[in-house]
Amino acid sequence: MPSVDWLKNVPIAHRGLHDMNKKHWENTLSAFDAAASAGFAIECDVHLSADGKAIVFHDGTLDRVTGSQGNIDELTAEQAAKLRVGGTNDHVPTLAESLRLIGGRVPIVIELKGIPGRDDGLVKAVANDLAGYEGQAAIMSFDHHLIRLFGKDAPGIPAGLTAEGLRDENLEAHFSMLAYDIDFVSYNVHHLENRFVDFVRGTLDLPVISWTVRNLAEKAISDAIVDQITFEGFDPRTA
Template sequence: GQDGFVWQRTAAEMTALRVGGTSDHLPTLQQALDLVDGRVPMVVELKGVPGQDEGLVESVGEMLKHYKGKAAIMSFDHWLIRDFPKHAPGIPGGLTAYGNDVKLIEAHFAMLAHDIAFASYAAGDLPNRFVSFVRERLKMPVITWTVLDQPAVDLTFRYADQMTFEGFEPDLVQVA
């Protein structure tokens, strides 16, 4: 219910915000990691703003290094992915991606030089040659985003390995 950018607010201002008109407040990443306490694997997506995210990968990498469970990081932002090996060593990093046009696909292929461990791809952009190459040739897992219905579930499990979902209970999903 507030306008503005995350980078324009302090952590205290962000944690004071309420979620969707409820009495719930946003946790910091460290609070979320402490709450989960290693009981399940965590995947943290980093969304940067050029010139406003100095130290983001390093800070998140340090927090995840101390997380009691398994953890991974991923991002759309190529400049952040390039920092994963240096500032988050040992934490699996992934490319969040979309699209089918040649320019985007070639940019995704370029990210393979930066030691990514998985890809998270827009479900509606499957199939494509990048995802096929990553899964078939590199044996790298692919997650889809954001799966909202059964047709997207079917597409996911035809061309990918797992899904990021919203609006339904995955235990109730029938995999074709």
């Protein structure tokens, strides 16, 4: 099992170091460069493009981020690159572009966004981009059908479960994913503390990070329970 203790070391900038999409937008090369320059780790989201590339984008639809209509997975990587993000000069980047920019300066945690029936090859595409990458990198997902592929399609890459919920059915579903040899967990800060997180940290001794922390009060809650924060909208170094 690969070590992911590096996840504990520095706060993780949610979708890069952006300003809540005022001038500097999420999941852009600018946001990633700002995070790396500040010494923060980076979290980003990826979808599968129509031509089988991992492209950095959170939503399934284009409208919120680009003002265009349609679905992100219906575009090729080249078509996505022609879209401007939030009216800025930033374009929708590929994961490969993003990794070249970051260049191992800080760790990166890549969240895979699944669309059942339309995401075949996503895990392999991300693994291909990470092949030979010399920086610290990990993958994670909410989507259990993708996590089941991590060991086969992305062997050797540190892999985690993104999760939330406090109800028994939520927690039992999360426990079922431990059968797939996950290396860490990323949990909703508003759903701490719970027996799943306690088991992962206390019994399995695996790192747990939280998402998404937006102020110092939430950081204090997270710091008391888990190992590191994924943050946006404030500077965690002011604590």
